Amino acid sequence: MIDETKIMQYADGTLPEEEKEAVGKAIESNPELKKLFKDYQESADILFNLGQSIKSQTLPNSLKEKLKVLNETQEKVIKIKKPFTFFNIFKVQYAGIAAALTLFFYGGFYTQGVMMAKKNTGITGGKTEIQMAAKKEKNKLKPVGQSKNDLSSSVSNVYKFFNEEQFVSDVSGIIDDLKEGDEFELSLKDGAGTLIKFILVKSYQSNNGLECKNIAFKGKTKLSRSDLGTNIELDLCKRNNKYQLVSINISK
């Protein structure tokens, strides 16, 4: 006995291929099933036409406006499905840098912020060297809001846990679609486990003509549980059609 649902699926064209022959033969040989098949075909047409007719109506302005708002939101908040955590991977090679920075700042400068510029040496194997430059504060006697110890630990916190490859890979997929001022998320979490929001601050050309993007962490980021918040900005430039992180700016 052929189930009525099979006849409906046959009429709709959704019956699995392997069942079609048997159902088709049953319909051909049974007038009742043939009538049922025709009824299902007709009801499919009726429902299709009803759907088209209702959908052909003009949407009220109130719904059009809401749709516009939703689409604006979609443009602003772009999320990448593949999550990763800012503080999940320990980068051994950066521990030395952090230690060096600590010594550097103990050496005499009060700083307001620090910028680390990455420079691709072009050596086979993709090794990079990192240049560090601390901005001298005019008034050396007044550290602004952050002690040298705090700053060096901020630097070590960023580099100790920052998964650069993952960040660059994820952001590369969306960065060209963003406009200046757009906010986005990468499922990146700060030290307190809060999702970090980013802002594309500006698109610019570097001195050597590379297409670059300046990205800021929206608001202050907690680099550790004790951190009250740190401003972080990143610069990425496109080299050989691939974005590379060229600098990280940290300030309190």
Add this chain to the structure above:
Amino acid sequence: MKEKLDENFVKSLVLIAQGIAKGKCDPYDLVNGAMEYLIKNKEKYMDHPNLKALAVLKMKGLFIDDIRKSKNFTSLTDEDGKEMEINDEQQMDMVEKMEVSSEAKKVLKIIKSMGEKCQEILMLAADQMSMQEMQEITGVKSLGTVLSRLSNCRKELKGLLTA
């Protein structure tokens, strides 16, 4: 965001709302309510894999809230715990006001005179939804139940149209 948020998305909601709204509840109010909900919770749901299903479930919730308010119900089940059927002549007036073909009006009126489950599943079918999508939205446990419900409702619809 998996779903394309264009006018077709909203029009699908309008169509499905026809199968949810009854009595004094205007289908457009349900769609408006669902859209407001999506806007309010945009960051939470913007990458939801099935935004339409989410909106439809919200519309169903809004409909129940609306009925509870208008009828002063605390529950939508009768003493035996069965689902209550809510019928109201006003829903037919709403169909009359729609700017659709007379044939579509006739079909819609007949669908609205049918049971709640048929109304819902037939409007989902009119939106060309797959069985899996219908199962997700109706909350029916098995795909077989969706198939048999749809097949029975379509048979009933055809019978009412030719009667």
